[in-house]
Amino acid sequence: MxxxxxxxxxxxxxxxxxxxxxxxxxxxxxxxxxxxxxxxxxxxxxxxxxxxxxxxxxxxxxxxxxxxxxxxxxxxxxxxxxxxxxxxxxxxxxxxxxxxxxxxxxxxxxxxxxxxxxxxxxxxxxxxxxxxxxxxxPCPEQFCDSFSLEWPLLEELVAQAQEPKTCKQRLINLLSCCPYRFYINNKVKPMEDGVLEHMVRITTGLSSPLIATACRTVCPSSPPCIGKRRHAVQEILKRQRLAELKRLGPERLNNYKKLFQNSRILLIPREKDRRASLQPQLLNNMAAASTVAIRRASLLPLHMLRRSSVRPGLVVPKVRLCKAPAPSYKPEKLRRNSNQNQLQIPKWDYKMKKIERMQEEERQRLLPLIRRR
Missing domain, CATH: 1.25.40.20 (Ankyrin repeat-containing domain)
Structure with missing residues (x-):
């Protein structure tokens, strides 16, 4: 199975x-x-x-x-x-x-x-x-900043209430006020855009005093709607920043660029700079293409941003290339000396000379035997 x-x-x-x-x-x-x-x-x-x-x-x-x-x-x-x-x-x-x-x-x-x-x-x-x-x-208008807190049907209903009533209407109103004497089924269906629905819209609207300021939406001029694609908060804020930058004048825009000038790096070639072998070639290419190279600081490595007091200027990283080993290559295991981490006995100069003299005498003694063979 x-x-x-x-x-x-x-x-x-x-x-x-x-x-x-x-x-x-x-x-x-x-x-x-x-x-x-x-x-x-x-x-x-x-x-x-x-x-x-x-x-x-x-x-x-x-x-x-x-x-x-x-x-x-x-x-x-x-x-x-x-x-x-x-x-x-x-x-x-x-x-x-x-x-x-x-x-x-x-x-x-x-x-x-x-x-x-x-x-x-x-x-x-x-x-x-x-x-x-x-x-x-489909569209909740109360989530828009232009939503009016006034009830649109209020004027019409007030005008109807101020009109003169007939005898039949006054009799119905009189009987409806006496529920214990007469039983009249005076149930009224909820009216569309009625007072209850308007109260709900007021209490949930952006212009309502009951809504905290922390609940403000990022796009109060564009309420959600059925069938309209809503963008993410990051996308909405990005569009708002672009719109604000476009509305700024040339002076404000230049000040904004100067304020955030630290996000750009200006590379200036030097006439004499003792650097690695890649430095002259890099500077020549930069001078031929453009004397100014702009990069984002967030994308540039940290060692490219640091300045050295010994070698001022741009720090060019060194790249070393080596051949890949064979698939059957196995690295050798290094044997660690047990006395590596211990203090060694110093070798004095007179002892080294004595050892060298003894080795020379031994070599002179064995030299005739080697020649006879």
Whole structure:
């Protein structure tokens, strides 16, 4: 009976998203060589894994702090992160992915169903209802700095209340004030854009006094919207810096460059510089191409930045080339002398001369015997 072993290749980020290790995900976001869109042997990415497991904090962190994240990356079955969250009933993850720009009309490879259809097919009715509400109101205006705290229907409702009422309306109002004498079913359905919904928008809006200043968004002029791709925080801040630099005048821009001039290095060739053999050739090439070479200080090694008091100027590293050994080469093991770390008896001059004289006499004595042979 043969056994079949299935090896699942997963990255550290996918394992952290699967188990809900928030600290590990935050630490991995600082790694510059991490591929956030890496897929395992089933095609699942870190976002798909976190959305399927229902880790809303990790999903939001992936969407906001991992530049280059592909929301629409599919696995081997054609499922996106939004589909996996919808079929598992992860409402918070569905909300986050939809507001980050997830495609709500994408279809899988098998049944050709959308995320909402998958939620209904798997019995996740609350998630499907949430998706319908988000589609009906795709843009939360209260997350924009231009949102007005005034109720737009207030003037219209005040005008209706000030109009003269008929006898029938006054009788209905009188009877509704006496619930113990007459039973009247006066249930009112919640009105769209009503006072309760407006109160929720005010309390969650950026202009609300109930919101702390630490909760301010990095892009208050561009609120999230269904179907609009949201960039990571690093990408938004980079665009804002570029826009600020463009708005600066020429004087401010020159001052900014002078302030951060330490991030650049000016290489000036010297006429006479006692250096390694590579130095004259390097300086000649620099003078032929350009007398100024600019490099980033963060990318330049430290030994290139240090100045030597004995040899001032640019420090050129020495490169030694050697032939690679044969494949069958085995390095010799050096025998360590047991007395290496101990103090040795000094050899005096008169003793060395005595030993040399004895060796010379022995050589003269053996010289006739060697000639006879």
């Amino acid at each position: 043969s056994r079949r072993f299935v090896f699942v290749f997963q990255s550290g980020l996918i394992v952290a998203c699967y188990n809900g290790y928030v600290d590990v995900v935050i630490a991995l976001s600082q790694c510059p060589y991490l591929d956030v869109n890496w897929q395992d042997n089933e095609g699942n990415t870190a976002l798909i894994t976190a959305a399927q497991a229902g880790h809303a904090i990790i999903s939001n962190y992936l969407l906001n702090y991992f530049p280059g994240l592909d929301i629409e990356r599919r696995n081997c079955h054609g499922f996106t992160a939004l589909m996996k969250a919808a079929m598992q009933g992860r409402a918070e993850c569905v909300r986050s992915i939809m507001l980050a720009g997830g495609d709500i009309q994408a279809r899988d490879f098998g049944r050709k169903m959308t995320p909402k259809e998958w939620a209904l097919f798997t019995g996740r009715y609350e998630t499907a209802r949430l998706m319908s509400r988000l589609m009906s109101n």
